[in-house]
Amino acid sequence: QAQPVESGGGLVQxxxxxxxxxxxxxxxxxxxPMGWFRQxxxxxxxxxxxxxxxxxxxxxxxxxxxxxxxxxxxxRTTVFLQITDLQPEDTAVYYCNTYQGPDRWRTLPxxxxxxxxxxxxxx
Numbered sequence: 001q002a003q004p005v006e007s008g009g010g011l012v013q014x015x016x017x018x019x020x021x022x023x024x025x026x027x028x029x030x031x032x033p034m035g036w037f038r039q040x041x042x043x044x045x046x047x048x049x050x051x052x053x054x055x056x057x058x059x060x061x062x063x064x065x066x067x068x069x070x071x072x073x074x075x076r077t078t079v080f081l082q083i084t085d086l087q088p089e090d091t092a093v094y095y096c097n098t099y100q101g102p103d104r105w106r107t108l109p110x111x112x113x114x115x116x117x118x119x120x121x122x123x
Contacts, residue, residue: 040092
């Protein structure tokens with residue numbers, strides 16, 4: 001199984017925006033829902049948002065509703081995460097992976113995760 005490749009992170013001032021991209025082509029990425037996750041330094045990885053394989057349904061963690069938008073292209077190879085009004089607490093490494101429910105994503109093997117893309121929010 002290939003790993004996702006995330007990009008688009010960087011240093012952003014509070015209140016700024018970013019669009020993260022995740023290239024994940026082929027099975028299982030093209031037929032499962034895909035999710036975005038993040039892991040702040042020293043903390044556990046947390047779920048942010050997910051999108052169905054057909055892109056018709058999206059899900060968001062309560063903590064990010066209204067600021068995060070998830071989308072995927074029609075070819076099902078790339079998933080995006082648009083983040084607005086970034087705050088210092090958004091500082092983390094952001095990852096994408098398949099999303100098979102609120103409990104199963106936690107059991108995904110470590111080798112299935114990519115390197116992530118680092119987002120730093122600071123003035």
